Amino acid sequence: MEKSLFALLFIFSFGFSFAQENPNLTTLRIGSYKIKMTKEEAEKIAKTSLQLTDHSQENRKKNMVKYSGEEIEVEITENYVSETEPNVLQISALATKSPKFRTKNGMGVGSTRKEILNAYLDYPNFSVDQKWDYKTNKNSTKISAISLEDRDAWTTLEFTLVDNFCTEVSVHFTEEGD
Template identity: 50%
Template sequence: MSAQENFEVSTLRIGPFKVFMPKVEAEKIAGTKLVNSSGEKKNLVQYNGETIQIDLFDNYINEANPSVPSITYMTTSSKKFKTKSGIGVGSTRDDLINAYRNYANFSVRPDWDSNGKPI
């Protein structure tokens, strides 16, 4: 566990976990063994009391590392994780527009959970 809390989220990270981070490195941070995802297996890890779901698949990194188990997908429902602009779980459409209105291009799309409820 990192000595300093990291609750930053972006398109490529949640806290200290990064997309394409090798499984071995993610296990060191998580403090537990992680399993490759098969569509049904999910790794739920605790980071400073908050839950992050981490899905691992074998990914091509380069010719020397053609098949490396690494983070492919992550989610969290924790409201502690935020972007540098302060956007996170629970932010409204208006929050998004206010935070990013001066960007050249951004879009907001609706999404639904497995029960058909908006998220």
């Protein structure tokens, strides 16, 4: 009886801790953090206060949160939602350098350019671009991005590649007109 109780306790505690983790990476989310999530909802998950992102500062403070032991950068901005909710503080961008978060196709930090291209070549709104190198003020020869745009949600999932390996994944609003 005692062994059965211990076994059940172990199974429930393992299942509960596994349910707490959400390693999903989509055009809308990283883990449990989702684009358009309110600041208050994000703070409940982070269990800490999050700051509004000030884009006018060159060295702006970043909201770095721990989620399942991994770091996620959470950008909070003031966004217009509707006439009844004209200015809402929401998540507008997320980024991670953790290899733990993966798409349904298994892509994430550590994936190669070839793997990502093969996984998403048939995605309807797919692009590959050079990134700007602020040190040389030119397009980089080593840093590029593979982007998947979700036109229904107006978001983009971007894989940043350095020397053909993904080093960061971000999710952000897509600018209208892009």
